[in-house]
Amino acid sequence: MRRLILTALVTVCALAVWAAVFLAGTLEGWWRRPLAPPGDAAAFMAAATRLADAEGPGALSLLLIERGRPMGEHHLSRGAPVDRDTLFQVASLSKWVTALGVMTLVEGGRIDLDAPVDTYLNRWRLPPGDFDNRGVTARRLLSHTAGLTDGLGYAGFAPGRPLQSLPESLTRAADASPGRDGVVRVGQPPGEAWRYSGGGYTLLQLLIEDVTGETFEAYMQRAVLQPLGMARSTFVTPPEGAPNLAGFYDEDGGLATHYRFTAAAAAALYTSAADMARLIQAHLPGPDGALPGRGVLSPATLEEMRRPHARQMGADIWGLGVVLYAPNGAGGHIVGHDGNNEPAINTAARFDPASGDGIVLLESGAPLLATRLAGEWVFWRTGKVDAFMVLMEARKTLTGLVAGAVLILVAGIVVGWRVRPRKAAA
Template sequence: ERIGPDTVFQIASMSKWVTAWGVLALVDRGRVDLDAPVERYLTRWRLPASDFDHDGVTVRRLLSHTAGLADGLGYAGFVDPAAVQSLEASLARATDAGLGRDGVVRVGLEPGAEWRYSGGGYTVLQLLIEEVSGRPFAEYMRAEVLEPLGMLRSTYGLAGVIDADLAAHFSDGVRVPHRSFTAQAAAALHTTVSDSTRFLAAHLEGPDGEPPGRGVVSERTLTEMTTPHGSLFGLGIWGLGPLLYGPVLGAPRVVGHDGFNSPGISTTARLDLRDGSGIIVLSSGDPELAPDLGAAWVYHHIGSLDVITLSAGLGRMATLIAVGAAVLLVGALVAGGTRRAWRRRT
């Protein structure tokens, strides 16, 4: 199929970075307090009872994955649009939860104690936007973020996407169907390379003096967005929406986000805040392609390792070591049993 800069891709978790702009626009307008408990704004759903103080589950911490939510969600979406849950039902137990997840959005550790990635946290923020704005999430995002940034071919969900413009999804070389999502804020932005370029450019001063944020969010808020709020291995790696790359101390050099949905979606975008260069990869079929290209670009561009990719690699290495150790143990037990049987026979 022919692919171009205006071909529409679902961008999976890259959606969260754009969603963060929608939340922070409400903060700039004084309608949401970053450090208020998120439940101050919610009437349609509440966090399940836990051993922790839910007042610590703030908007700031949800944006930076430090709110203590332990859902670990990625969302797989629904092949049948009729199966899409309500937002409240999804928060209670998402039936499209990724492998090994029960789908319940709950507080599982002390809010603010550590960074832990939470797709469910952005579904809570989706509900926040709907409750505060009084509009459906996708409608609010189109009017308050996407259209003002000139992202006219972008939409949360499949509504309004022309089939001829939509990239096919592939998994292991086989074409797979597109999916619909309840968790639009976390996973369901459909966009193009052209529109993604406009989004990255909006973090910087425009060629004709347009202000960073383009009036959607303030320059001060953009600075706050790209300040470390979440840490891993002692490094400030997460802002209010994007992942941060660059110096261990001081302001980050590069910001970005990856996206992955199984089956078929692999995406990344990275932006150098100093020189305005960047990389955008929207792809289907190879789950490692986009993050690997993004990590390679960061390393060759500024000499900095991608901490998230590194941690994932360490996790895979630990699994291989554990499997290898188990194989060696089983081999040793089999060999020992064989030797004992041979001695008995002789």
């Protein structure tokens, strides 16, 4: 009996060690190989191009940045040609640019980052509930820690369907993604935990309009996009047939609907790979001594946006409007944002503030191609698996974990059977 108990204890310990080693190895990339030798940008570009071509999305624009300068690009399309200036609708990547607009109001003294957001609103208020709405601040909205529980996700409005007003959308978004009720409310204590909220960025869109007296689209054009040289970018929906606008595709390569959005701040920036490269460059020292921020924001504000403001499972994951993908080995993080929307829009922009290296991927027709290739870039640059890759591969990780655990259990059962007490022969 003692041997049987010992076998059981060893099996339990082996399961715990296996789980710890497997999960640590997954998070640290022990089982992964980079797409290219570290430091070989040309080899990475070639490998990323092969993967993009093999996936065959409807339209794609890829731009690789080294030390602040574009060094490689690749474009493909099933329809009209795509180049570095082609406009794509970029879904939640819009939030990064929106955050810059909010921070211009902070720097201009027009809002306090830590004041209740209701202080600045004229046309709509957060509905009363079980938690203190005064804890909802611009800082917490930008970092998804304001306690909003909408979980939005906007699916958009088909052509010919009228858009809601901002107050109507905040009260109940008619274009909420499936499974969401579309109501923006405080459903948990503000500041307590991270919880993704597209509705929080629609609230920031309203904030910008109520504070400035301008439309969100006009303010962002004047205060952010034009000064940064993002001349092609806009939050205004381009008309059908607009020149150099990427097609919208589904997963099967067929043409898909071009949806419109009330929640432009959360989901409806139109931008190009070249303009996103300019955005990344604006975070870096420029020629002739130009400071990061290019006069739109100060270097200190950009650093504050990259500072960790939200954690999950012990890891820093979010700043103010930017995702913290992985440590960069220089005391900071690889930062940027991704976007994903139906039927198959996927976008990603990530960069290392310490080196000036980055990647921009805009595509339609492959639901997670941009996020996957951007994650491969992070691993190639840092040797770290970024947060989104961990989520994308959660099912595969769970399968591997369970398979190893089953083998350990079977081995434990076999050993236990062999060492079990036997009755003495009569």
